[in-house]
Amino acid sequence: MVPTLSVDRLRISFSHRTGIIEAVDGVSFSIAPSECVGLVGESGSGKTQIFMAAMGLLDGNAQVSGSVRFEGNELLRVDGPTLNRVRGSQLTMIFQDPMTSLTPHLTVGTQLAEVMVTHLGMPWKDARSFAGRMLERVHVPEPKRRLTQYPHELSGGMRQRVMIAMSLLCEPSLVIADEPTTALDVTIQAQIIELLRAVRGEFGMALVLISHDLAVVAGLADRILVMYAGSVVENAITGELFKHPRHPYTAELLKCMPSVTGPRLDRLPTLAGQPPRPGEVLEACPFAPRCPRAADRCRVERPQLEGSSTSQVACHFPLTA
């Protein structure tokens, strides 16, 4: 079976006046059809850049090597028109900030319809009525009226629903949701996560959920990839990851999550130290300086991601269950 997305030894670096900055450092993983994968990591860990590369959205100073294949077709180093055949129809993205991701001077209906006119060659009239039905499916109240409204007339949650509707118009096989709830307040967050879950059941597409928040990913993802300093450090089935984290970084992250049922804490535990600065070339394990289990070997040899496809860890001394 051809995976929906397969990323192979992807490296992304940016040339900068201070030198070359490695953002993504040899990442490999694949996503099966209708699978939901969560990608977790702190700011600057490179999680967004992987998918920026897939969508052809990297800045001009980026250098990319490796490969990103979508349903078997290479996405890197292809020209815009070739990429345009899949992006927006088969491979779509939901952006972080719905306040700024819609063009301000076009009505919601026009923006939605335009996607289908471009990709499916649908006549405008049909595309608009289809867009209305899609808004209804993502539970936007009064879809007919929304079509004629401008983005600034909608609330943040409503705009994110519009973005989700837009990503689903051409029945995509993979939707990438890049921090879809970060810009929204907590109650709306829950609604959007619920909507993503419902939509996934209805459309059966694969879904990548990028987030810095383990809690957001936990309820939705089948499998979680944890990223640290540009590489994947752990890859595990969601339940396993929460029960038996194997990488010390994952374990420390889970300790930082407050628990509703556990004892009341005066201070939330935090992870001491800082992630390596981008641009630092590392021979050692990038997590070694902050790791409670670090030994001499960790400071001279970089661990590789090893294990079966559903349980991988990049650590010399992984925790055992």
Place this chain on the structure above:
Amino acid sequence: MGGLADAAARRSRTNPAAVVAVAALCVILVLTWLGPWISPNNSQTLDWLHIAARPGMQSSHWFGTDRLGRDLFVRTLAGTRVSIAIGLAASIISLLVGVSYGAIAGYIGGRTDHLMMRLIEILSGLPLIFFVIFLTVIFGRSEYLLFFAIGAVGWLTMARIVRGQALSIRQREFIEAAIASGAGTGRIILRHVVPNVIGPVIVYATLTVPQIILFESFLSFLGLGIQEPGASLGTLIAEGAGEMEAAPWILLVPGSFLAVLLLCLNIFGDGLRDALDVKDG
């Protein structure tokens, strides 16, 4: 665009100066078209009985006549019409060329932008008067040449303004979202970049019309523009300047038309800028 236009209309009602300016502009426009029907005189016939006649209601020459006995009312209106036509035509040329050039340079950026902007700098380094003289020497004098020459230079500033706007719009997230939704470069420039710069563009365009009218008047005053027996506000003023002491009205009539026209266009442009200053998001 409906929302933008509505908001603009709502705000302009609270700006009485702009409303008066628009009303005055409308009156001038209607007069220039109806003038020949209102007055019994023709702009080019000579009235030997009334040479350099004073303005007044006794004869049919309400604004007086010039030193060849031609009716100033009709001539001024004809001249205003030519001036406005040149102003509009040259502004439209500069609008079309400047907006597309600037949007392409700003959106594509990088080396393309660099090359396109250097070309603009070279062109704007050309002394305009020499350029116009040069063109008139080669192609002879004609109104169309004047449209072309002024338009050819007028788009430079427009292109710079649009390019600056496009550069900042290029960074906005909705452009990234549009790329991710599979829109091609041409479509993004047309549908997502150009409509977002339309506010400053309209304002600058309304402010270019008076600039161009003034420039045309200046060229005509120097004898490079519209030729006799045709008239523009510039040629009429040049003619009047010669008779200033003996018959000041020959200067004052077209002069005040020009002043009122420029003032109205400038107030209108200013009002438009305030009215279109709509927050997005």
